[in-house]
Amino acid sequence: MATEKFINRHTISILVENEPGVLARVVGLFSGRGYNIESLTVAETSQENSLSRITVVTAGTPMIIEQIKAQLDRLVPVYKVSDLTIEGPHVERELALVKVVATGEKRVESLRIADIFRARAVDSTNESFVFEIVGATQKLDAFIELMKPIGLVDISRTGVVAIARGIIPLSEEM
């Protein structure tokens, strides 16, 4: 109810028919009903079955999270909604491209930090690097935090993609 205060983060996987407007439908549901979107990724996953997979990270009270799932589930082009956060162990990954402008000792330091985080330099000039880093959201946050004093100028992040551990695919769950 309204007094419920526990707000939790949930990662939700949504399998949808890859048709025009399906993303607008999902996003419109979140904005129209005042739900949170912390991150959102979407791409086609099966051309032959015309399927796309949307991963959305949202936050809310347990009642709101239940509503979000029920509301998503009743959209006509939605085949499957899975709350990875409560439905068992899963893997989450995010990719970021991070542009750092630095010279001298700072430039070297950026490479050292990148090494610790297993980030790769994918572009370089005499004064800059673009690092590619993959990992959980918190790892990316930590890396970005460390790059700030060194000369971080630009970030592009994919948002979270996630998948359940084990042998069962999303389309066959439950």
Next chain:
Amino acid sequence: MSTEQITGAKIVLKSLNDQGVDVIFGYPGGAVLPLYDEIFSQNKVRHILVRQEAGAVHAAEGYARSTGKVGVVLVTSGPGATNAVTGLTDALMDSIPLVCLTGQVPTHLIGNDAFQECDTTGITRPCTKHNYLVKNVNDLAKTVHEAFHVARSGRPGPVVIDLPKDVMMARAEYLPPLRKEAFKYNPKRIPDADLANDAVKMIASAKRPIFYCGGGVINSGPGASRLLTQFIRLTGYPCTLTLMGLGAFPASDTQFLGMLGMHGTYEANLAMHECDVMIAIGARFDDRITGRLDSFSPNSRKIHIDIDPSSINKNVNVDVPVVGDVEETLKVMIDLWKREKCKSDQKSLKQWWKKIDVWRSQNCLKFEQGKDKIKPQYPIKLLRTITAGRELFITTEVGQHQMWAAQYLAFDKPNRWMTSGGLGTMGYGLPAAVGVQIAHPEALVVDISGEASFLMNMQELSTIGQYRLPIKILILNNFYMGMVRQWQELMHGGRYAESYMDSLPDFVKLAETFNMVGLRATKPTEIEKVLKEMIETEAPVICDIHVDPAENCFPMIPSGAAHNEMLLSPADQAVSNTSEEGMVLV
């Protein structure tokens, strides 16, 4: 199977035929001309020409609600589609099955800001259950069939199909409808046996039970109402209905407590407040029903039967959620009740009814019809008496008159009461009556109206004239937007900002210009004669009844208050203490 190539427009008409459509409500325009050309050259589907697209959608709603079939609308692109938006939203909120065909500019012009172009699927996405833009004529038949399936399956709702003009003129093979099972969208209808069992046990264990039922029962079909009535009589429990549910259980039954909610009866609301087991069926715990949420029925265990999982635990947490179609679920539950030889706890039930009878004896709907001014409740009550035994369909507009109609017109059957519940659309009733009368040409159809709501869609008088529909429009004329005035009186210190209507038309003369019969009553003594004349006149009638402008609609739960904090009469207004939280609510 033939592989004949026919035009998109022909495919649409053929699909409508195969879907059993006999009437569509619409308004032509440039983008839908190929379809109108097709309509012109056939006789299976009847087209009803409205005077504005909003009227077409409400008429289709009236048709759908009074027949249980899918209502069909046809409008042009751009303004045709945008005018339909209010009706679509209305149908979405009240779960009314509609298919709305909208014209669109040809595909190569989409996105070019062409004449009468708008992003119809974008605009209607949040106000439809689903929508389609058909860009390829080969997808057309399949899409139309799927649209009908989506509109009527699960929780019903409006579906828009946007049809670019070039697709209407292109050719393809026609595909007949698929079997229901072939669609991917097939919401669950049969309830989980365990949950149904839990529900039946909880119902049998109740000491102070109440059935709280809504429009979902009516949407499930007449069979659901029959089973509901059977089950309620089997248990001997009291029943209250929402505004949308009126008619799902016979109002003449002694187990009926009347409507609940903001303007519900004293006994219904107090029974909700004090019950120990609440059986919610096809109702969605909306804010007009619950009042203040944190003191809503504080001591009850709750069972919620609904076809839409997103309705469950949305506003109120329930103990036994049963997802399923009402008719299917009641079948299972009645079966269980009989098989397990369940019995109501007669001793507790007797005490419970005793308590309810005390509340009933308050007689919360009483009013005094004096000698001077006509009390608005009086003509409504009288209408029920003088039409007893006749097949009566009622539509309403939105406001005080709507609530009085809900309170005083006792409905014994479903699909007889068409009112805009969720969206509260003024101007709904007149076009809705058009749809009802088209579906039931012989029946008595009355639009109970206020003068302000009536003016919102009165262009449809012309439609009534064209099709010689013998609709009776009963205007309870109080010269105010009555409900707005009531709230201003109760909550805004009697400052009646913009709620008075100056320069109203002479409704009798207005009737005459549309070849209707105009009647008027200004004194209580005239009412009975005028009402009788109204229902006995074969032509359409506008009946202008001048009622007491100061009358307020009671009982009333002020916004932000709980079920046990009702105002019963003007005498209670002085102690009305609407909280600050309540003031921000609508």
